[in-house]
Amino acid sequence: MNFIYGSVPWERPVSSQRPVLIFDSGLGGLTVLREARYLLPYETLIYVADDAAFPIGRWPEPELKSRILGLFADLVATHDPKAVVIACNTAFTLAGEALREAHPAIPFVGTVPAIKPAAEQTSSGLISVLATPGTVRRTYTRSLIESFASQCHVRLVGSDSLAVLAEKHLRGSEVSDEELLGEIADCFLEQDTRRTDIVVLACTHYPFLANRFRKIAPWPVDWLDPAEAIARQLVRVLGDEAAVAPSAAPDRALFTSNPREPGLSRLLSGFGLVLEEIGPR
Ligand code: DGL
Numbered sequence: 145m146n147f148i149y150g151s152v153p154w155e156r157p158v159s160s161q162r163p164v165l166i167f168d169s170g171l172g173g174l175t176v177l178r179e180a181r182y183l184l185p186y187e188t189l190i191y192v193a194d195d196a197a198f199p200i201g202r203w204p205e206p207e208l209k210s211r212i213l214g215l216f217a218d219l220v221a222t223h224d225p226k227a228v229v230i231a232c233n234t235a236f237t238l239a240g241e242a243l244r245e246a247h248p249a250i251p252f253v254g255t256v257p258a259i260k261p262a263a264e265q266t267s268s269g270l271i272s273v274l275a276t277p278g279t280v281r282r283t284y285t286r287s288l289i290e291s292f293a294s295q296c297h298v299r300l301v302g303s304d305s306l307a308v309l310a311e312k313h314l315r316g317s318e319v320s321d322e323e324l325l326g327e328i329a330d331c332f333l334e335q336d337t338r339r340t341d342i343v344v345l346a347c348t349h350y351p352f353l354a355n356r357f358r359k360i361a362p363w364p365v366d367w368l369d370p371a372e373a374i375a376r377q378l379v380r381v382l383g384d385e386a387a388v389a390p391s392a393a394p395d396r397a398l399f400t401s402n403p404r405e406p407g408l409s410r411l412l413s414g415f416g417l418v419l420e421e422i423g424p425r
Contacts, residue, residue: 161391162226163188164378165219169200171311172349173231174415176255179375180229181395181416186387189395190223191417196400199307201234201276201347208278212239213246215400220247226385229253229378233346234276237284251381257285257346258370263293265366268338270297272331275346277302285346297335303327303347310349313356315407321360324353332362344368398422 164187166177177191194200194215200208212235219225228250230236230243236254244252257279262271271293279285280302289298306327313319333340343365345351351369358367379386397417399408409419 161188161387161393162224163190163393164227164229164382165190165192165223165225166229166231167192167194167219167235168232168348169193169235170195170198170307170349171314171411172307172347172352173229175348175351175369175371176229176231176374177415177417179371180378183375183379184382184386186390187382188387188391188393189417190225191395191397191412191415192219193397193399195403198311199276200232201278201302201307202304203278205238205278205281208235209239209242213242216243216247220250225250227251227253227378227381229255229374231255231348231374233257233348234278237279237282240284253374253378253381255348255370255374257288258344258368258373259285259288259298260292261370261373262342262344262368263296263298265368266296266342268341269295270299270333270335270338270340271342271344272299272301272333272340273344273346274301274303274306274328274331274350275344276307277304279346297333299331299333299340301328301330306353307347307349310352314352314411319353319356321356324356325360328357328361332365339363340365342366342368345370394418396420 166173166189170193230240233255237256240254257273257275280300309319309323331343345367354367395417397412397419402421412419
């Protein structure tokens with residue numbers, strides 16, 4: 145006999161679902177994955193990290209763009225995803241449009257610096273955008289400022305090493321307050337009686353360091369993390385396609401360097417992911 149609780153059978157059905165791919169260069173996209181998992185508990189997720197290329201914030205644009213497009217040609221052919229989340233500002237601000245053009249049948253949810261919400265929320269009019277050097281350089285970022293924050297003073301702060309420091313911190317290695325302060329200090333601006341009141345975390349790695357930032361900041365600010373908004377956008381995009389019953393397949397993580405670190409597998413299992421092997425690129 146089958147017990148029915150609401151419309152969900154008591155015995156969990158095994159369904160084969162098309163997955164949602166969540167992509168980043170490393171561990172940063174996990175900040176988005178955990179929000180997506182919360183809002184979409186039944187979705188089959190595959191986390192893809194191009195960690196062989198990490199950190200991508202320093203890559204020249206043409207090489208990085210063609211690497212991302214090449215990687216997605218393989219990923220789409222192999223996994224037939226029903227949606228893709230580019231949980232990476234550096235990748236999406238560069239290749240988002242080209243990815244959508246190359247795969248018109250698949251919805252791509254992007255990550256861009258949260259300049260619009262910051263401009264809506266600031267009281268002082270002084271906003272900083274903390275990002276990789278690549279995101280800071282992008283035309284995309286500049287046009288977000290022109291379109292949505294022309295009335296604000298927006299300071300772009302590019303950090304060469306924060307994504308690397310965030311990965312060290314996540315893996316349990318020592319990262320000093322001095323190192324972090326050196327990277328975020330330029331975000332804090334005083335003009336007459338006004339001070340920066342919002343810092344946009346425009347790299348998905350940085351929310352993992354947000355509590356450290358709060359402790360060492362020269363004064364309190366709002367650290368804007370877009371992860372929840374991105375997950376909500378994924379829910380909207382999936383609409384009726386969202387899974388309503390659990391799948392038997394575990395959520396998987398694919399890392400392009402094929403790392404074999406037990407510590408990484410443990411870390412990923414804390415996010416509900418099983419690390420699997422894939423061929424190196
Ligand atoms: N997590 C990525 C982002 O949101 C970048 C990290 C890297 O430099 O590879 O921009």
